[in-house]
Amino acid sequence: IQAEKAGYKHFMLKEINEQPRAIRDTTLGRVSLDTGKVFLEAMQISDEDLRNASQITIAACGTSWHAGLAGKFMIERLARLPVEVDYASEYRYRDPIADPRAIGLLITQSGETADTLAAQAELIAKGSKTLAICNVVGAAVTRKAQGTLTTNAGPEIGVASTKAFTAQLTALFVLALHLAQVRGTISDEESLHLVTELSKLPGKLASMLNINSPDAPGSSEGVAAPIRPSTRAAASDTERRSTVRLPLSAQCEELARLFHTSDDFLFLGRGIHYPIALEGALKLKEISYIHAEGYPAGEMKHGPNALIDESLPVVCIATKDPNDPSSVLKYEKTLSNIQEVTARSGRVIAIAIEGDTEISQLVEQTIYIPQAPELLLPILEVVPLQLLAYHIAVRRGCDVDQPRNLAKSVTVE
Ligand code: G6P
Numbered sequence: 530i531q532a533e534k535a536g537y538k539h540f541m542l543k544e545i546n547e548q549p550r551a552i553r554d555t556t557l558g559r560v561s562l563d564t565g566k567v568f569l570e571a572m573q574i575s576d577e578d579l580r581n582a583s584q585i586t587i588a589a590c591g592t593s594w595h596a597g598l599a600g601k602f603m604i605e606r607l608a609r610l611p612v613e614v615d616y617a618s619e620y621r622y623r624d625p626i627a628d629p630r631a632i633g634l635l636i637t638q639s640g641e642t643a644d645t646l647a648a649q650a651e652l653i654a655k656g657s658k659t660l661a662i663c664n665v666v667g668a669a670v671t672r673k674a675q676g677t678l679t680t681n682a683g684p685e686i687g688v689a690s691t692k693a694f695t696a697q698l699t700a701l702f703v704l705a706l707h708l709a710q711v712r713g714t715i716s717d718e719e720s721l722h723l724v725t726e727l728s729k730l731p732g733k734l735a736s737m738l739n740i741n742s743p744d745a746p747g748s749s750e751g752v753a754a755p756i757r758p759s760t761r762a763a764a765s766d767t768e769r770r771s772t773v774r775l776p777l778s779a780q781c782e783e784l785a786r787l788f789h790t791s792d793d794f795l796f797l798g799r800g801i802h803y804p805i806a807l808e809g810a811l812k813l814k815e816i817s818y819i820h821a822e823g824y825p826a827g828e829m830k831h832g833p834n835a836l837i838d839e840s841l842p843v844v845c846i847a848t849k850d851p852n853d854p855s856s857v858l859k860y861e862k863t864l865s866n867i868q869e870v871t872a873r874s875g876r877v878i879a880i881a882i883e884g885d886t887e888i889s890q891l892v893e894q895t896i897y898i899p900q901a902p903e904l905l906l907p908i909l910e911v912v913p914l915q916l917l918a919y920h921i922a923v924r925r926g927c928d929v930d931q932p933r934n935l936a937k938s939v940t941v942e
Contacts, residue, residue: 533686539929541687541816545915549743551692552908553731554681555699560706562728565721567707572676574632574658579711583630585610586657588617588648590939592690592811593636593697596662598804600636600701603904607715607723608708617648618942627655635661636701638685638693639938640668647942649673662700664693678704687930688937689815691915694808695734695908702727702904726902730909733899737777737912778916780896784878785920787894788842794821795833795875796914797866798846799859805846805907809914816922816932826866837875844878844917845870846910847888850903867891878917880910 537543560567585604587597594616601612615625617635627633633652637645640663649670652659661674664682671677680696706723709715731743775783788794794813798806807823814821824833826845837843845867849860868891870877877892882900889895898909922929 538923539687539919541689541691541915541919541929544685544687544692545912545919546738546740547683548692548695548912549731549735549738549740551680551682551696552699552734553743554683555696556703556727556730557681559703560724560727562724565717565719565724567703567710567720567724569676569678569704569707572660574660574675576711578632578658579708581630582610582632583628585612585632585634586625586627586652587612587614587634587636588620588645588652589614589636590617590642590644592694592808593638593642593645595804595808595811596694596697596701597634597636598807599698599801599907600634600705602801603702603705604708606904607705608712609714610708610712615648616644617642618644620648621651625651625655627652627657629656629658631657633657633659634704635659635663635670635674636697637661637668637670638664638680638682638690638697640665640670641938641940643940643942646670660704662697662704664696686937688932688935689812689915689918689929691812695911698908698911699727699730705904723902723904726905730901730905733901733909734912737898737909739776739778777896777913778920781913781916782920784894784896784917785924788876788878789817789921789924791819791840791842793836793841794819795836795841795843796821796823796846797826797829797843797863798823799826799863800856801904801907802846802848802859802910805911805914806844808911809844809846809918812915812918813921815935816918816929817925817927818933819921819925826863829866829869834869834873837870837873839874839876841875842878843870843875844880844914845892846880847885848880848882848898848906848910849885850901850906853903856903864888864891880913 597614661670661677664680682692682696796806796809810821810823850856878894879892881888883897896913
């Protein structure tokens, strides 16, 4: 088992560090860097069916459901096709409205989750065709689907999903681009731009994780990147300039030292970043047994603001794509939400884009990630959340790879 961990202390840390390769292998051969065109493996759903689709119905569980929520933003934005996202465990109990023009999309790492298979059976019974995004070739879900996009993340052992999640986000992005191209809702120029940006992600992830190339193993600490811990506005310019840049994993380790005794955590995000807030909270719950909630940043004023006090760590995803006006607007609104938290003495940990000094003036801690287009940012911003959960769980002496009461694959309903 030690050998399988390749020098890492836990499978989870190994798998976090395998993300550059997982993303590259999920993209490879599916996109052309010359034309921006997407090529998907043979599907028994024709382009005609994709053009005429009335909607996409996503059903999934756990982390895969979070990927589905992010996928909704990708597909609706690029392909202008309505997307509904259901918990697979709920789907068949509400006599869902499905029609033959709706396409079911099952997202599942294992391809064996009983609830997801039941949702697929329900979709098929209602006359929908189904597609699968799955990490295991030949798994049950793929046998009934009209097409499968395999996430090439490789076997995932840690119960808490990491590389399979970012590979799912990548597959969803590729699928969204494909749908957009088939349906004519994206220009060639935009396609090429997005495909080029997608191809830069493995390198960006590798630099965040201090890995020389997507194929190279990361350091067993899983480190590096130009990350600077910020201190609340109190720090003078001189102090700030002289702050040593800590690697990402080391910075998350330091956050773990500061916050591992907290009883509760809040994770906030807007738009496509909201599912990442949910995923950050789930990672923490799963492996450290700390109560954590993910919330849409704008909903704080409708309840959770009442929870804020000086002991509550609030992780805010406050990233933006400066070339995307809707992303900038969302960022500005999130900044006001952060101000509401700091005004009530909440302790904010922000995930922001490298170079954003506005945010570091406002909050106690800032973790920086590289720039990317809005729809691709989730793939980068979840990494510090995975590392934060990991280091907190290690500090609390939890069994990181096999948390209590949880299974890697849940084959009962
Ligand atoms: C279990 C695992 C989770 C996973 C969920 C769905 O609860 O512990 O990590 O997200 O099942 O699994 P699937 O294989 O369908 O993605």
